[in-house]
Amino acid sequence: MKNSEIADILDEIADILEFKGDNTFKISAYRKASRNIREFPEDIEQLWRNGELSKIPGIGKNISDHIDEYLKSGSISKYKEVLENIPKTFVELMKIPNLGPKTLKLLYDRFKIQTIEDLKNVLEKPETLTLPGMGRKKIENIKQGLDLYISKKAEQRISLGVAFPIVSEIVEYMKPVCTNISPCGSLRRMKETIGDIDILCTSNNPENIIKRFVKYPKTLRILAEGDTKGSIIVKEKSLQVDLRVVEPDSYGAALQYFTGSKQHNIKIRTLAKEKGLKISEYGVFKGEKKIAGKTEEEVYRVFNMPVIPPELREDRGEIEEALKGNLPDLVEQKDILGDFHVHSDFSDGSNTIEEIVQKSISLGYKFIGIADHSQTSKFAGGMDKQKLLERNKKIDEVAQRYPGIKIFKGAEVDILGNGNLDYPDEILAQLDFVIGSIHQGFHKNVTERMIKAMENPYLDIIGHPTGRLISGREGYDIDIDRVIEYAGRNGVALEINAYFDRLDLNDINVLKARQKGAMLVIGTDAHNINMFEYMKLGVAVARRGWLDKKRILNCYRVFDIPLRRKRLNK
Numbered sequence: 001m002k003n004s005e006i007a008d009i010l011d012e013i014a015d016i017l018e019f020k021g022d023n024t025f026k027i028s029a030y031r032k033a034s035r036n037i038r039e040f041p042e043d044i045e046q047l048w049r050n051g052e053l054s055k056i057p058g059i060g061k062n063i064s065d066h067i068d069e070y071l072k073s074g075s076i077s078k079y080k081e082v083l084e085n086i087p088k089t090f091v092e093l094m095k096i097p098n099l100g101p102k103t104l105k106l107l108y109d110r111f112k113i114q115t116i117e118d119l120k121n122v123l124e125k126p127e128t129l130t131l132p133g134m135g136r137k138k139i140e141n142i143k144q145g146l147d148l149y150i151s152k153k154a155e156q157r158i159s160l161g162v163a164f165p166i167v168s169e170i171v172e173y174m175k176p177v178c179t180n181i182s183p184c185g186s187l188r189r190m191k192e193t194i195g196d197i198d199i200l201c202t203s204n205n206p207e208n209i210i211k212r213f214v215k216y217p218k219t220l221r222i223l224a225e226g227d228t229k230g231s232i233i234v235k236e237k238s239l240q241v242d243l244r245v246v247e248p249d250s251y252g253a254a255l256q257y258f259t260g261s262k263q264h265n266i267k268i269r270t271l272a273k274e275k276g277l278k279i280s281e282y283g284v285f286k287g288e289k290k291i292a293g294k295t296e297e298e299v300y301r302v303f304n305m306p307v308i309p310p311e312l313r314e315d316r317g318e319i320e321e322a323l324k325g326n327l328p329d330l331v332e333q334k335d336i337l338g339d340f341h342v343h344s345d346f347s348d349g350s351n352t353i354e355e356i357v358q359k360s361i362s363l364g365y366k367f368i369g370i371a372d373h374s375q376t377s378k379f380a381g382g383m384d385k386q387k388l389l390e391r392n393k394k395i396d397e398v399a400q401r402y403p404g405i406k407i408f409k410g411a412e413v414d415i416l417g418n419g420n421l422d423y424p425d426e427i428l429a430q431l432d433f434v435i436g437s438i439h440q441g442f443h444k445n446v447t448e449r450m451i452k453a454m455e456n457p458y459l460d461i462i463g464h465p466t467g468r469l470i471s472g473r474e475g476y477d478i479d480i481d482r483v484i485e486y487a488g489r490n491g492v493a494l495e496i497n498a499y500f501d502r503l504d505l506n507d508i509n510v511l512k513a514r515q516k517g518a519m520l521v522i523g524t525d526a527h528n529i530n531m532f533e534y535m536k537l538g539v540a541v542a543r544r545g546w547l548d549k550k551r552i553l554n555c556y557r558v559f560d561i562p563l564r565r566k567r568l569n570k
Contacts, residue, residue: 002071004237005070006066009076010030010033012094016082016090016094018101019090021105029062032350036056037056037059039527040056041530041533042055058350089114090104096119097474098144098473103133107122111125111128116150119142120146123139123143145473157193159194159501159503160537161503163187163239166234166237170241174212174213177205181200182199182200184200184255184258184259189261189311192506192541193470196240197239197242201246202247209230210245213230213232219234220234221233223240228246231243250293251295252295253279253282254282259310259313267315271303275302275303300322305323309330312327329549331542331548331555332549333536336365338366339365339522339524339526339535340371340435340461340523341435341525341526342356342532343370344356344391346370347373347377348373349528353395353398354401357398361402365405367561368406369410371410371412372388372412374413376416376440380439382414383411391409395407409432410431410432410434412437413437414440415438417440417444418452421456421459434461436456436462436463437464438467444477446467447482454492455490459492461521461553462492465483468502468506469501469502470500475504484512484513484518488518492518493520493521493563496521496545497525498536498541500537502525505520505541511546513545514547520547520552522542522554
C-alpha cells in the first residue's frame with residue numbers, strides 16, 4: 001500500500017507551506033487529506049485504478065490530481081514546486097519535535113540555519129533568546145526534541161500501529177502454505193514500538209515456504225533465502241522481516257522463546273534449571289528426553305503455570321502471579337461495547353453523525369460517544385455554544401432513526417491555562433459526558449491545571465493524559481503520578497488514547513492507574529470511521545497494563561457505565 005508514502009508527502013507539503021506563510025485553509029486541507037489517506041484501510045492504488053478516490057473523505061480535485069500524478073510518475077510536481085527557494089535539508093529539520101515550521105522560519109531568517117549542526121549551534125547562542133517567543137524554556141524544549149529525533153533515528157523503530165498492518169498482511173499471504181504461523185518478539189507482545197519483525201511458522205515443506213516468502217509482492221530486497229529461514233526488506237518503511245520455519249513438535253517452545261521478552265525468558269530458564277530441566281527454542285528437556293514443546297500450553301504447564309499472555313511477558317511480576325494462580329482475566333476486543341472519543345463533521349471529523357452511528361452498529365457496539373472539540377480549539381473546528389446545541393439537536397434526530405444504539409452527547413473540552421474548562425457549567429450540564437484535554441501550553445502548570453479541571457463535577461475523562469506522540473513529542477511537563485492518584489481518589493477516568501501515534505496512557509502508566517484504583521477508558525480519537533480500527537491497539541495497551549474489563553468504561557452496559565455524572569445526578 002502506498003497510502004503512507006502519499007500521506008508523508010502531503011504532510012511535508014503542508015509543513016513547507018506553513019514555513020512559507022501560505023494560506024492556513026490550504027495548509028489545513030493538505031493535513032486533513034494526509035490524515036485520511038494514512039488511516040484509510042483500503043489500498044489507495046487500487047482505489048485509483050477503480051476511479052474510487054472519492055471514497056476517501058477530504059479528497060478534492062486538487063489532492064486527487066496529486067495522487068494521480070504520483071501513481072503515474074512516482075512524484076508530485078507541487079512538492080517540487082514548494083521545495084523551490086528553500087534548502088532541501090529543511091524536510092528533515094521539520095521532523096524535529098518541538099521545532100515546527102514557524103520556529104524554523106524564525107531561526108532561518110535570523111541565522112540562515114540549514115542543517116542539524118547549524119541548529120545545535122544556534123540553540124547555544126545567547127542572541128537566540130532575544131528572538132520573539134524564544135525563551136529559555138522554548139529553547140530547552142527544542143533541544144529535547146532534537147535529542148529525541150536523533151535517538152529515534154538511531155534506533156530505527158516504528159510504531160506498533162504502522163508495523164501491525166504490514167505484518168498482518170504478510171501473515172495472511174503465508175497462511176495458505178503454513179500449518180501454524182504467528183509473529184513473535186515485541187510485535188506479539190504488542191509493544192508500542194517495533195524493530196525488526198520475526199515470524200514463526202511450521203510446514204511439511206519448508207523449502208516451499210521460504211520460496212513463497214521471498215516472493216512476497218511488496219519485497220524491496222531479499223537479504224537471505226535458506227532452507228528454514230528467509231529475510232526480506234519490505235517496501236513500506238523499509239522494514240526487515242525474518243521468517244523461521246520450525247518442526248511442528250517444537251512450535252510452542254520456539255514461539256515462547258522468540259516472543260520474549262529477554263527478562264521473562266531468563267526467569268523461565270532459571271525455573272527450568274531449578275527443576276533440573278533445560279529449555280530452548282527446540283523444547284523442554286529432562287536430560288536427553290524432550291518432555292514439552294509442541295504448544296506453549298505444554299511449555300508453561302511444566303512449570304505449573306497457565307499460559308502467560310504475551311502482552312504480560314515483561315518481567316513485571318507475571319511469573320510470580322502465574323505460579324500463585326493470580327493472573328488477571330485480561331480485557332479482550334470482544335468486551336468493548338462502544339467508544340467515547342469520536343469526532344464528527346461538527347468539528348474536525350470527516351464523517352457525519354449518522355455515518356459514525358452506522359459504522360458503530362456494524363461493529364456490534366451498544367453505544368457511541370460523539371466528542372467534538374470545544375470553542376477554544378479553533379484549529380480543530382471547535383464548536384461555539386450555538387454550534388454545540390445544533391450538534392446535540394442533530395444527535396437527537398439521528399437517535400430516533402437508530403433506537404438500537406445509545407448515542408452519547410459529549411465533547412472534548414479544552415482545559416484552559418487557569419485549569420477551567422472551555423465551556424461554562426450550564427453548557428457542560430447539557431452533555432452526557434465530558435473529556436477534558438490539554439491542547440495548548442504543554443509546559444505551563446499542566447499538573448495543576450489537570451487537577452483543578454478534575455474538581456469540576458461535570459468532568460468525566462482526562463483525554464490523552466501525557467500528550468506524548470511516539471513519533472517525536474515527549475509530552476507535557478506533567479507529574480503523571482499525581483494526576484493518576486487524584487483521578488483514582490476522585491472518580492475521574494483516564495483515557496488510553498488508541499491512536500497509533502499516541503497510545504497515551506502508555507502501559508506503565510496504565511499499570512500505575514490500576515494500582516491506584518483509577519478507572520480507564522479506551523478512546524480511538526477517531527476523526528474518520530476508518531480510525532475505529534485503532535481500538536485493538538488501545539486494547540493491547542490495556543492488556544499490557546494488566547487490565548480486566550471491570551476497570552474499563554467501554555466494557556460496561558449503557559446504564560451501568562460508572563461516570564461521575566451518575567453520582568452527580570443522584
